[in-house]
Amino acid sequence: MICGERPWPVDLIWADGSGGGGPMADEAVKAVWWSLLVKGGDGVFYYCGPRGEEASEIRRLLGKEPVAVPSGLWDALRTLRLIRTVWEERDVRAVR
Numbered sequence: 001m002i003c004g005e006r007p008w009p010v011d012l013i014w015a016d017g018s019g020g021g022g023p024m025a026d027e028a029v030k031a032v033w034w035s036l037l038v039k040g041g042d043g044v045f046y047y048c049g050p051r052g053e054e055a056s057e058i059r060r061l062l063g064k065e066p067v068a069v070p071s072g073l074w075d076a077l078r079t080l081r082l083i084r085t086v087w088e089e090r091d092v093r094a095v096r
Helices: 009-014 025-044 055-062 069-078 087-093
Strands: 042-045 064-070
Touching: 009 055, 009 069, 025 069, 042 055, 055 087, 064 087
Parallel strands: 042 064
Antiparallel strands: none
């Protein structure tokens, strides 16, 4: 799995605050998202752990395994509307 004690590659990109000359390009953010989807599959749900979204809610509401992503990556994914909170995902599923 992608989670754990090791830093994420995108953490390393932003580690010095410069982001290698600026924020990640939209294409790079989309490539990271695609990689997460392929590696994680349908059984995981990515969330921003430091923002207080509870892993137990992901398990309870969605029946998926929670995987925390770094806040910088979360912000980039949210900007492109590629990722949802657990409650947004629950609401989308309720409409289907």
